[in-house]
Amino acid sequence: MTYSRQRQRDNMNKAITKEDMALLKEASEMFNETGCVPGIDGEQVPAERIVPDVKEYISETIDDPEAIYDPEIWDTPGFTLVLSWLAKKWHQRCHKLAHRRSKNPEQYLTKEQQEACLESAAAELIREITQGRPLN
Numbered sequence: 001m002t003y004s005r006q007r008q009r010d011n012m013n014k015a016i017t018k019e020d021m022a023l024l025k026e027a028s029e030m031f032n033e034t035g036c037v038p039g040i041d042g043e044q045v046p047a048e049r050i051v052p053d054v055k056e057y058i059s060e061t062i063d064d065p066e067a068i069y070d071p072e073i074w075d076t077p078g079f080t081l082v083l084s085w086l087a088k089k090w091h092q093r094c095h096k097l098a099h100r101r102s103k104n105p106e107q108y109l110t111k112e113q114q115e116a117c118l119e120s121a122a123a124e125l126i127r128e129i130t131q132g133r134p135l136n
Contacts, residue, residue: 027080035129045078047081050079052122063111090114
């Protein structure tokens with residue numbers, strides 16, 4: 001991960017308001033009760049249906065570390081929740097592959113290796129969602 005991507009993530013973390021946290025909590029509760037998360041229009045969408053869009057979003061940041069997040073997407077609590085799950089799994093996979101005790105193991109991996117980690121993490125996340133495993 002480049003310095004600018006880390007700075008971007010730090011800024012996003014700082015930008016999460018109490019209202020945003022409440023929406024994420026509601027999305028998490030909805031998922032725990034129904035297996036669905038709020039979609040763009042607030043309708044319930046099965047969480048596994050959002051994973052491919054989230055995967056594409058992360059893939060774009062791999063290809064272009066300077067990519068700026070889209071506030072329209074981030075204003076969708078369901079997308080943000082699934083993004084947090086997939087990003088965590090992706091980072092864990094990259095960390096294992098890099099074999100380094102680094103805060104940002106992605107900096108030691110090629111784009112292809114990062115994409116392979118992302119593909120594997122997305123498949124695992126979909127399995128966990130459809131099998132009803134706890135994700136929080």
